[in-house]
Amino acid sequence: MLDERMVERFTLVERTAREQEIKKSRFIAVAGPVEDEAAAKAFIAALSDPAASHNCWAWRLGQNYRFNDDGEPGGTAGKPILAAIDGQGLDYVAVVVSRWFGGVLLGSGGLMRAYGGTAALCLREAEKMALVDNVSGTVACGFSELTLVQARLGSLSGVQVGVQAFTDTGAILSVSAPKPEAGNVGELVANLTSGRSVMHWKE
Template sequence: MPFTIASEASFEEDIKKSRFQAVAVPVENEQAVKDFLEKNKDLTTTHQCWAWKIGHHVRFNDDGEPSGTAGRPILATIEGNELTNVLVLVNRWYGGIKLGTGGLVRAYGGCAGQCLLLTEKIELIEKKKVSFACQFNEWAIFQYELNTQNIEYTEEYTAEGVTVEALLQVHQIEPLALKIQDVSRGREALKVIEEPKDD
């Protein structure tokens, strides 16, 4: 069963006068990765190295450190903790003492590992995209239902009524499908949108 982390965590340590700061965050997609890295760009750092894993997709970046000494060890700690949908960014402020390649691997991997130890691991719940339509007078009922269950959705108003796309946890699909049939008296049905598999 894949796990992710419940919320953002950070950890800092000094190694031979260099300051290392790791930040781990849960991410849903590549856009979330880009947004986080953009928001956390820090020009005071000497290096900002990172790694992320989302499903079967992984990326890492050494940001100027010798190849394989930063991004890959960070990724190894993510995979070693059996995590997915996680980004770990490790900032380094150089303190004047070279650590050597082994030292860098230990520093980046170790700092990322300590950071991940502080996180709460949660089971990654599979979500599916669904869509349904309803009339204007029924929308308030469904909107209330979606909001009370903290379901992400987008709605679009058409001449006929409202079309809705939502992201549901697997166990939420059947109850909502029944509710839609009930409220619309069998006129509408919940459709599961199959995502193309890309592995």
């Protein structure tokens, strides 16, 4: 069974940067959407400034996450940045906070507030969009109904349809749909084929 009770998650529309000065140290946070771990690593590599004293970062990709203190005391930079991401319900997001040391020590608490606060400021002001979980499945259709089913499903927002394989009697279609719409898609397929075709969703 598909559980449609989802916590709504958001990602960023585009890259955003914010800067602030804290006790003579300069902090710049850059946040952006990332599709996967490779994209997150590329984002961090591209946005880390070699001239900065530290380039601390964090990213969240569903259940996967990473963070790094880049030489700052353990737990004072990467983890607060990740907390800023999670605190705003964001996913598929990477954040780099670069620091130029200004000569005044901030202490552990001060560093946590500086890194986490700069990341949070950047993320709060960034434009966001809802993330939609998709579910994929297959349905077998006869030749007489194939074109109609493809056309009707393909016209639905967020639904993608492709031919996975042809059979002697028709074709097996691969279907991807937003999880909340899965029930409606299955019902539409059943109605279009008078119950002869049944959507099979992958768990």
